[in-house]
Amino acid sequence: MGVPIRRAGAGDRDTAVELLHRAFASDAVSRWVFPDPDQLERDHGTLMGAFFDMAIAEGGYVDLAEDGSAVAVWQSVPAGEHGDDDDPAGFRASIDPDNERIEQIARLTGEAHPKDRAHEYLVVIGVDPDLHGKGLGTELIAGVLARCDRDGLHAYLEASSLRSRALYERLGFVFLGRTVDLPDGPHMWPMWREPRS
Template sequence: MGVAIRAAGQGDRELVVRVLSAAFQDDPVSGWIFPGVEYRRETQPLLMAAFADIVLAEGRIDLTEDGSACALWLPMPDEVHDDGGEGFRQVRAAVDPENERVEILGRLTAEIHPAGRAHEYLWMIGVTPGNQGQGLGAALIGSVTDRCDREGLPAYLEASSPRSRALYERLGFEQTGPALTLPDGPKMWPMWRDPRG
């Protein structure tokens, strides 16, 4: 059975934020950024909204037709522009000014992001908890990696949990470089997928 996928528009912003907030409520990296269930429940949607706004402006959000899963993709050029961390400071100021972990995460993931070759960057993918394990994430990723294969374009992401890492490995991603260990926090795994013939 196929999964119907469409490009999200500005009118889908709140749905995307709800999906991501629900999907990442128990994620180890989200727990590190926003320790405490109530704090995370209240503040994490602001971060997801900031991410959705960035990707709606600069990339593409794919959404399952039933609204239960979405993937945020950014096209990355050969050389990534370094703004000196200003973008991360702006996100922190808009989301949770007292929380330095918002900015730290952005800076550390930027430091390990591969440069020198254009690629598609899967910034985030989320499936609502009641719909996980049904192949929606694989379908969302596959729709883009199929295009990457046709166009000879690699793809990159950071896995934020062992479970997501295993899914990405099944979809052809391989760890590239050492895992990123967040300060007093969990690991993230940088993963790369070369296009297939």
């Protein structure tokens, strides 16, 4: 599609968070974290904002399509570290202290997250729901994956649906073999990408 992509700054927070909220409002994982529709509408944006804020504060970055149609939140993770699961209780407290599912998902994804090699972690990527299937997600992350290939960096993510898993497989990600199983909820697929020469 050729949509220009730029690095987002703090001034883009509202645009990015609103887009992520819309992109994931019907996602099975988001609906598991916030099972009540009113709670989803009230608190889901706070979770998306926490991902944005963490990336900006902790040396990560957010890539945004210039027209606001897609956004990707990344963290550069050194070997031995893995981000938001370091303090699942604190993560929960910062978003919704009464929602134990926020702590559960942070803990479970943290346990699955590889720690032995430095990598670029795709925390979350969202595309305007009206524009799904047009290649925006692929275009948005292609630049980061090209840099990973050039610099010999690995990449990691958790796919939240079979549809997204298939997309990531086309981009060179491989399922690590064990799903993250949310209690009485959906599965997530931890996926790893080796740099291509």
